[in-house]
Amino acid sequence: MSSTSHIDQLLAEAGSALKSAATVSEVGEINIRYLGRKGKLPEILKSLKELPADQRKSVGAAANKAKGKLGALVAERLGQLDESPVSNLDYTLPGQSNRIGRPHVLSATMAEMTAVFTRMGFATATGPEVETDQYNFGSLNFPEDHPARDMQDTFYLRQCDGLPAGLLLRTHTSNVQIREFEKRTPPLKIIAPGKVFRHEAVSTRAYCVFHQIEGFQVGENVTLGDLKGVLLAFCREFFSTDVKLRFRPSFFPFTEPSAEVDMSCLLCDGAGCLLCKYDGWLEILGCGMIDPNVMQAVGYDPEKLSGYAFGMGVERVTMLKRRITDIRLFYENDLRFLRQF
Numbered sequence: 001m002s003s004t005s006h007i008d009q010l011l012a013e014a015g016s017a018l019k020s021a022a023t024v025s026e027v028g029e030i031n032i033r034y035l036g037r038k039g040k041l042p043e044i045l046k047s048l049k050e051l052p053a054d055q056r057k058s059v060g061a062a063a064n065k066a067k068g069k070l071g072a073l074v075a076e077r078l079g080q081l082d083e084s085p086v087s088n089l090d091y092t093l094p095g096q097s098n099r100i101g102r103p104h105v106l107s108a109t110m111a112e113m114t115a116v117f118t119r120m121g122f123a124t125a126t127g128p129e130v131e132t133d134q135y136n137f138g139s140l141n142f143p144e145d146h147p148a149r150d151m152q153d154t155f156y157l158r159q160c161d162g163l164p165a166g167l168l169l170r171t172h173t174s175n176v177q178i179r180e181f182e183k184r185t186p187p188l189k190i191i192a193p194g195k196v197f198r199h200e201a202v203s204t205r206a207y208c209v210f211h212q213i214e215g216f217q218v219g220e221n222v223t224l225g226d227l228k229g230v231l232l233a234f235c236r237e238f239f240s241t242d243v244k245l246r247f248r249p250s251f252f253p254f255t256e257p258s259a260e261v262d263m264s265c266l267l268c269d270g271a272g273c274l275l276c277k278y279d280g281w282l283e284i285l286g287c288g289m290i291d292p293n294v295m296q297a298v299g300y301d302p303e304k305l306s307g308y309a310f311g312m313g314v315e316r317v318t319m320l321k322r323r324i325t326d327i328r329l330f331y332e333n334d335l336r337f338l339r340q341f
C-alpha cells in the first residue's frame with residue numbers, strides 16, 4: 001500500500017541511484033524505472049483509487065511532487081554528464097570524413113593504359129626487375145661495347161651472398177620481349193608494363209626509376225603500318241582527342257628500322273607553347289620493327305615472321321595527360337600532390 005513515507009523512500013532511493021549513475025543511458029534507465037509509463041511513481045498515481053478516501057489527497061499530492069522533483073534531478077544529472085541532448089555539441093557542423101587511400105596516380109594511369117591495350121587485343125605479361133645482362137642487352141642485339149651497358153646508365157648488383165654475378169636492374173621493359181618470345185609461338189600480341197631503372201642525373205624530366213609499357217606483336221605480315229595504326233589508335237583513345245603522331249628515324253639495336261615517336265602538343269596542337277618548349281611536339285616512345293637478329297636468336301624464322309615493338313614512357317604520358325611539370329613529384333609521396341588524383 002502506498003503512503004507518503006513510501007514515496008519519500010522511493011525518492012531517496014532514486015536520488016542516490018542518480019548520483020551514482022555514470023552514463024546518460026544509466027540515467028535513462030532510472031528515469032524509466034521511476035517516471036516511465038509503468039514506472040513506480042505513475043503506478044502509485046494509477047492506484048490512488050484503491051486507497052481510503054482520506055489518504056488519496058495527501059498521497060496523490062506527495063506522488064506528484066515527487067515526480068516533479070525527480071524529473072528535475074534527472075535533468076540535472078544529464079546536464080552534469082555533459083552528454084545530454086542539451087549539451088553544447090553542434091550537430092549542424094559538417095562531419096569529418098574518413099580519409100581512405102587510393103591507387104597512386106602512376107598505378108592508376110598504368111591501369112588505364114593497360115585497359116586500352118587490352119581492348120585492342122593485347123595480352124599482358126610481366127618480367128623481372130632484377131635481370132641478367134643477357135636478357136637486358138645480349139639477346140636484344142646490343143654489341144658488347146654498347147654505351148648503354150656503361151656503368152653510367154645501368155645499376156649493377158654487387159655480387160654477394162651467393163648471388164650470381166652480372167645481375168643488373170633492367171634499364172627497359174624490352175627484356176620481357178625475349179622472355180615471352182622464348183615461351184610462346186607466334187602469332188602473339190603482348191604488352192608488358194613495369195618499372196625500369198637508370199643511373200641518370202635527376203631532373204624535372206628524368207628520374208632514376210620510372211615506368212614503361214612495352215608492346216610487341218609478332219606474326220605473319222605484321223607491318224610498320226600496323227605499328228603506326230596501333231599507336232595512333234592508342235593515343236587517340238587514351239588522350240580522348242585527335243592527336244597527331246610524328247615518326248622520327250632513330251636507332252635501337254633490337255629494331256630495324258627504328259623510330260622515336262612525338263605526339264602533337266596537347267595544349268597548342270602543334271603551334272608551340274610552354275608545355276612543348278615551343279616545339280609543337282612531345283616525345284612519348286621508342287619503337288621499330290623487330291630486328292631479324294633478335295628473331296633468329298629466339299628461334300623465330302625472320303623469313304616467315306615479322307613484328308613490331310614499342311616502349312612507352314608511363315611518367316611521360318601521365319605528365320602530359322594530367323599536366324604535371326616535374327617527374328620527381330611522383331616519387332616524393334607528398335599527400336598534397338597525391339590527393340589531387
Ligand code: PHE
Pocket residue numbers: 171172173174252255285286287288309310311312
Ligand atoms: N627499350 C627502348 C628504350 O627504353 C624503347 C623501345 C622499345 C624501342 C621497343 C624500340 C622497341 O629506350
